Amino acid sequence: MELHDIWLYFEHGVLIKAKGFGAKGTSIGEAVFNTSLSGYQEIISDPSYAGQFIVFCMPEIGIVGCNEKDMESRQAFAKGVLIRNLSNIKSNFRATENLDSFFRRHNLIGICNVDTRSIVKMLRDNGAMMMIASTQMQTREELCSVLQKAKKIHEINYVQEVSTKENYIHDCSIFNFKNFDYEKIDINDKDRKKIIAIDYGIKRNILNELTRAGLVVEVVNEDFNPHDLIKRYEAKEIGGIFLSNGPGDPLFLQNQIKKVKVLIKTKIPMFGICLGHQILSNAHGFPTYKLQFGQHGGNHPVKNYSDNTLEITSQNHNYNVPESICEVATITHRNLFDNTIEGVQYKDSPIFSVQHHPEASPGPKEASTLFTKFAKIVTSTL
Structure with missing residues (x-):
């Protein structure tokens, strides 16, 4: 699994460089945190997360792999996922692909090697907020400009x-x-x-x-x-x-x-x-x-x-x-x-x-x- 550089910018001014997996590109949505310890595929494929980045509190994600029978909808509609550690292996007899393959197939941006505990505390204290993740832009000014021009989640009929x-x-x-x-x-x-x-x-x-x-x-x-x-x-x-x-x-x-x-x-x-x-x-x-x-x-x-x-x-x-x-x-x-x-x-x-x-x-x-x-x-x- 080959990781790539990705930059995150949150609407209140925090800029983070992390590693990305899955799809490349630029995605804008609202960041929220999820405290579940299991069931990450069901969570990611829940259509209710359309327009949002999911920040997992569980630090290790990916070990169970993915399979079509655990999908909650026809595709994953989330804007992206933030995790602390991405497992390089899948270890479940029902798994048909790993998380990286799943994300690429669903054109979903994955973000790892990031301090999710710090981000969750930030969202807890400041509330859910808009963010942008990009493999194409790196500077604070460019990311901020694009994010400010984007529609908020409450302005879109998902x-x-x-x-x-x-x-x-x-x-x-x-x-x-x-x-x-x-x-x-x-x-x-x-x-x-x-x-x-x-x-x-x-x-x-x-x-x-x-x-x-x-x-x-x-x-x-x-x-x-x-x-x-x-x-x-x-x-x-x-x-x-x-x-x-x-x-x-x-x-x-x-x-x-x-x-x-x-x-x-x-x-x-x-x-x-x-x-x-x-x-x-x-x-x-x-x-x-x-x-x-x-x-x-x-x-x-x-x-x-x-x-x-x-x-x-x-x-x-x-x-x-x-x-x-x-x-x-x-x-x-x-x-x-x-x-x-x-x-x-x-x-x-x-x-x-x-x-x-x-x-x-x-x-x-x-x-x-x-x-x-x-x-x-x-x-x-x-």
């Missing part, structure tokens, strides 16, 4: 980039460790009820969990026609709508918010995760706000007020719903790190949502019962 181009039926369920593949489901099974999943940047393992809960999942592009979905619901062709995770600032997605407002009026059962959770809040008239550095990682404790239990969760978000949401919804979950809202059940409506990722890929599985909850609601409507 949902349009990551959403599926063609609607499809998802027919895979839980991963089978006997043959290391995903089990297929019978989409013609009359006992399975159909839902629509709005793809704002959906992860494959969310779809797997929905099908595992007994649902047939039709995935549609983010620019859907809400009136068509209402007609299908009234005809009992579908029993509910799932709003997926995804990238970017939810307040920038005014077109998507308007569509969800139409759906809310009809009281169609809906379940939202992450960006879907935020869009539902905005559609109900309660604007989201940006956290200082967000929540990105595994093993985040969340209090579930519905049964008074503690759930260890996976997180990936920069934005949050406001406390005023309690005017129209009951707060069902809170983050025990910062006490922010992690879940709500809307009053007098079959709509609920969570900020964390109950599909747990990577991460724990305590919150996966939410998919079963949604399936029971859908079944009762058909």
Whole structure:
């Protein structure tokens, strides 16, 4: 594996020379840190990271290698990845390529031999910030000039980039460790009820969990026609709508918010995760706000007020719903790190949502019962 020189410049003035791997060129995005200790391929291929550089707290990355079955989407949409030490070998019998090969194939900029601990502390103290990484430019002045002219992440609709181009039926369920593949489901099974999943940047393992809960999942592009979905619901062709995770600032997605407002009026059962959770809040008239550095990682404790239990969760978000949401919804979950809202059940409506990722890929599985909850609601409507 041959490394090359690469220069990093952060918007508050820090310039760093590091080593690069994967693709060469220039990339601009928002830097955030992730505290997960495993599952780097699932994290990198999560579409919610579109427009962002991922700074891994875990110092050693690459030893597990990569394979197509662990992809969370059709490609990696992140702007780049910063790691401390890059493994020169892959040591896992499921691996088909190393991280360098994976990055080159996905045209993704990799950055290593950099003090990630220092960068994480910088982001912790100053908040998520824009940065530029380049193998083509070296001087502070040139990097600063290009970065200043670039659009901020909250000015770009990354949902349009990551959403599926063609609607499809998802027919895979839980991963089978006997043959290391995903089990297929019978989409013609009359006992399975159909839902629509709005793809704002959906992860494959969310779809797997929905099908595992007994649902047939039709995935549609983010620019859907809400009136068509209402007609299908009234005809009992579908029993509910799932709003997926995804990238970017939810307040920038005014077109998507308007569509969800139409759906809310009809009281169609809906379940939202992450960006879907935020869009539902905005559609109900309660604007989201940006956290200082967000929540990105595994093993985040969340209090579930519905049964008074503690759930260890996976997180990936920069934005949050406001406390005023309690005017129209009951707060069902809170983050025990910062006490922010992690879940709500809307009053007098079959709509609920969570900020964390109950599909747990990577991460724990305590919150996966939410998919079963949604399936029971859908079944009762058909």
